[in-house]
Amino acid sequence: MADKPLRSQKSYGKLDRDGFIHRSWIKGTGLPDHVFDGRPIIGICNTWSELVTCQVHLRELAGFVKRGIWEAGGVPIEFPAMSLPETQMRPTAMLFRNLLAMEVEESIRANPIDGVVLMGGCDKTTPGLLMGAASVDLPAIFVSSGSMLNGKFQGHDIGSGTDVWRFSEAVRAGEMTLADFMSAEAGMSRSAGVCNTMGTASTMASLTEALGISLPNNAALPAVDSRRKVLAHVTGNRIVQLVKDDVRISQVITRQAFENAILMHAAVGGSTNAVVHLLALAGRLGVPLDLHDFDEIAREAPLLVNLMPSGKYLMEDFCYAGGAPAVMKELGSLIHRDAVTVSGLTQGEIADAAQVWNREVIGTREAPIGPSSGVWVLKGNLCPDGAILKPSAATPELLTHRGRAVVFETIEDYHARIDDPDLEVDATSILVLKGCGPKGYPGMPEVGNMALPPKLLHQGVRDMVRISDARMSGTAYGTVILHVAPEAEAGGPLALVRNGDEIVLDGPNRTLDLLVDEAELVRRRQAWEAGREPSKYTRGWYKLYIDTVLQADRGVDLDFLVGKSTADVTRESH
CATH class of the missing domain: 3.50.30.80 (IlvD/EDD C-terminal domain-like)
Structure with a gap:
């Protein structure tokens, strides 16, 4: 156990009126006396929602995280955070990324937890969760929801989003019937999980591995694969150890980690949206990161992954080919091998243990899928x-x-x-x-x-x-x-x-x-x-957002949220 006392003990460890209040009310959820003996209290920040296919299965997956936390000697306490369904929210999910980050930040800071497991997957959910947790800087680890299975239509694989744009243009050009277009709809999203292309969701999941804030294979395991449940269980184990060792998010997501993420982004042909998300995350951590870093750092990194929209295959194929660890292996000397990760291994150790199982999906630097990519x-x-x-x-x-x-x-x-x-x-x-x-x-x-x-x-x-x-x-x-x-x-x-x-x-x-x-x-x-003309938005979140939002080159965060923060609360409860 780290010398630093557990944060949760300020609430649950006191034998006085305040301790009575904190323990009594949480015992109402069914927790027995003996779990307040100094065990780490682990929050599970879950963006589960029936509004979004990406995260509809996260309640079940959280159960496996809890199992891993109990096994490792921690106490899991799940709490919700707003979900951001990319295809459902109006006017756009990006309007609410910073609101999610604020909710996550204050939920973590305000409650007596020692570490947090972040659970999400849809495009803006992953960066929102990471930004909020980064501003509190407790031990944290990410579990992505995983991608949906490959889409199927008329005997062929089809990809989320990418084939929507392609089919739509074909209908408008008179090359595809409206009936065929509508029939493709049911075969595109065949299971829970995020888009099965290398869209923003799968890009950000891949970047969690490159940042070191998730366990290996977090990005590519399909949402419905039993191995994702195993990963969730082991994640529960790891967060307890991270709390015991007092390994905070700022010790993992460093400048080296961002450089590894930029290389991963280029190698997988990742979404352009990752640029604003990484800039915003760096701003929360006080890590210097500039728009031009995305161009300069990635110039030697070729396109290694043959996935839509830059290539042919889908996330399920990426998983079977070796996933993100295999990409890190192929990036070789370009990555910072000594960068630490929440797994307890360095990026170099993870890469050394990886294998590439399908060269049509993951290429080599000598024989890449395409030339230098990135942005x-x-x-x-x-x-x-x-x-x-x-x-x-x-x-x-x-x-x-x-x-x-x-x-x-x-x-x-x-x-x-x-x-x-x-x-x-x-x-x-x-x-x-x-x-x-x-x-x-x-x-x-x-x-x-x-x-x-x-x-x-x-x-x-x-x-x-x-x-x-x-x-x-x-x-x-x-x-x-x-x-x-x-x-x-x-x-x-x-x-x-x-x-x-x-x-x-x-x-x-x-x-x-x-x-x-x-x-x-x-x-x-x-x-x-x-x-x-004057703005028509005069109240609520819209006004706060418009008045304080930064431009794209600075990550589109709110100006008053940039910079390091802490887990400290301003006053003790009474």
């Missing part, structure tokens, strides 16, 4: 604070491109005009969407991968350069420039783009420029500022 970080007069592009999901010929802007001022404007056969657009045009950044939507929705105009789809066009201050689904693909900072709503140059303006993308040189002279931009800015 490209662009700069230029259109994105002075940066924008990102995922080259492995883009059309190579479009990574260097010059075209005229077709501008949509809002997402409503886009929906109203994109199907218009008289829309002035051709294959060389660049679609520009404004008003969808952190403040603008609000919440920075996944609308950056704009569907193409039907008039071009019928001509065989399947990709165009698209630019916005929005995000896109991790399951999506295309030559899509995202997270333009500052966003239009914050007065970034994106707000000043007009129809017909020429824009130049030079991906290899990481530049994105609007070819409009500065004097004209000054005139446009004056007109834009004069025409601004």
